[in-house]
Amino acid sequence: MLHIRQLTKGSWHHILVARAPTKAPAVNAEPADPMPDAATAQEPLHDAVIVGGGIGGLAAAVALAARGIVAPVLEARGRAGGRILSFEAGGQAFDLGPSWIWPGQPAVARLLAEAGLAVFPQYAEGALVHQQADGQTARYPGFAPMGNALRIAGGPGALVAALARKLAPGQLRLHHAVTAVTRSGDTLRLSLTGPEGESEVTARRVALAVPPRLAAALSFTPALPAETARFLDAIPTWMAGHAKFVAVYAEPFWRQQGLSGDVISRRGPLAEIHDISPPQGGPYALFGFLGLDAAGRAALGQDGVIAAARRQLVEVFGAPADTPLALHLKDWSDDPFTAAPADAAPPAERPAAHPAYGMPDLPLGPWSGRLAFIATETDRENGGLIEGAIARAQTFAEAFAPARP
Ligand SMILES: Cc1cc2nc3c(=O)[nH]c(=O)nc-3n(C[C@H](O)[C@H](O)[C@H](O)COP(=O)(O)OP(=O)(O)OC[C@H]3O[C@@H](n4cnc5c(N)ncnc54)[C@H](O)[C@@H]3O)c2cc1C
Numbered sequence: 001m002l003h004i005r006q007l008t009k010g011s012w013h014h015i016l017v018a019r020a021p022t023k024a025p026a027v028n029a030e031p032a033d034p035m036p037d038a039a040t041a042q043e044p045l046h047d048a049v050i051v052g053g054g055i056g057g058l059a060a061a062v063a064l065a066a067r068g069i070v071a072p073v074l075e076a077r078g079r080a081g082g083r084i085l086s087f088e089a090g091g092q093a094f095d096l097g098p099s100w101i102w103p104g105q106p107a108v109a110r111l112l113a114e115a116g117l118a119v120f121p122q123y124a125e126g127a128l129v130h131q132q133a134d135g136q137t138a139r140y141p142g143f144a145p146m147g148n149a150l151r152i153a154g155g156p157g158a159l160v161a162a163l164a165r166k167l168a169p170g171q172l173r174l175h176h177a178v179t180a181v182t183r184s185g186d187t188l189r190l191s192l193t194g195p196e197g198e199s200e201v202t203a204r205r206v207a208l209a210v211p212p213r214l215a216a217a218l219s220f221t222p223a224l225p226a227e228t229a230r231f232l233d234a235i236p237t238w239m240a241g242h243a244k245f246v247a248v249y250a251e252p253f254w255r256q257q258g259l260s261g262d263v264i265s266r267r268g269p270l271a272e273i274h275d276i277s278p279p280q281g282g283p284y285a286l287f288g289f290l291g292l293d294a295a296g297r298a299a300l301g302q303d304g305v306i307a308a309a310r311r312q313l314v315e316v317f318g319a320p321a322d323t324p325l326a327l328h329l330k331d332w333s334d335d336p337f338t339a340a341p342a343d344a345a346p347p348a349e350r351p352a353a354h355p356a357y358g359m360p361d362l363p364l365g366p367w368s369g370r371l372a373f374i375a376t377e378t379d380r381e382n383g384g385l386i387e388g389a390i391a392r393a394q395t396f397a398e399a400f401a402p403a404r405p
Pocket of ligand 1: 083
């Protein structure tokens, strides 16, 4: 069951919406269904273990499996997908994390082709609206800031679901939060907490597909070299300080007004707004990134932020915006399996553009050849993006078990 807000004009109700039947994948929907857990008392020593069941961790597991290595994926949350998250309304998935990929991203393109998933262009017909600080709006026909972006049919969650389906039964272990990694000789011991208490998994090598800041916060025995721990801790997690608001409607009234749904606003609380409707048919949706920082959002509270965002949509698009089928807010800054406290820093300290991501050749000391940091932020070319997460997964698998000529 999915807990969303169903709104009628002037009143707010929480409703429970049946998840099935649906066109959308549920593997990364929130809250998640527990999946079977294969961890047993006779846990073997694994060649490799992957920490984090986001798209990077799943892609790494699939790439290793193609090389004959079945690596357990230990995932703290009760769902796969990490920052890829959606909710369902009217049988469609609406993204609360990423929505876009771009041309020229070969790693994600390859996985989409293997999964048989289609892409379609971001809706960009009609005028962009600019909203000034005093609320005045102006139309800019033909200006489409996300005009070259592509969307995945079913959302990025469809790719997460496709990867998860490729894993062996029980390989993905939900509700398994890694707290510590200890090296004893050639064996790495991972300490886990979950609903059934504490447990341990052992492996020869560990890939950390978790945001670098969260990786640095794990307890390592012996300790990571200080320089490396500091470097990892200083890497901002992409979008972790942000919040995304989605409003679902029966009709695409903005399109009927000759608008693309793109809005740039100096008034807020949504700083930018875009159309995230499905490729055909409804329900239709607009989403916005909050311009308020995490402290500002916390001060307003979830209901206050949702009410303010709804008022802004009415200011920009008129009365039809006041009759949503569903509204949903996801604040990533208070999600401990994405954001560290430093990610909720004020806007000036948060990355507005992609920082220079990547993982230089840092000393790993006693962990050399044992640990790999592979979350998207460690990718030099596409760090922060889905593409970066998948590219790092592939590089890791290739280095772990090079393909035979
Ligand atoms: C609002 C938003 C919008 C975005 N928009 C875009 C976009 O349009 N296009 C784009 O390409 N990218 C976008 N991104 C970024 C994109 O989501 C990420 O690049 C990608 O999902 C990262 O994948 P990952 O597997 O590296 O990390 P994550 O998705 O963060 O996965 C890490 C996993 O590790 C798990 N974990 C954490 N700690 C532990 C632990 N101790 N033990 C076990 N498991 C743990 C987490 O639960 C999570 O599942 C956006 C992100 C957000 C939040």
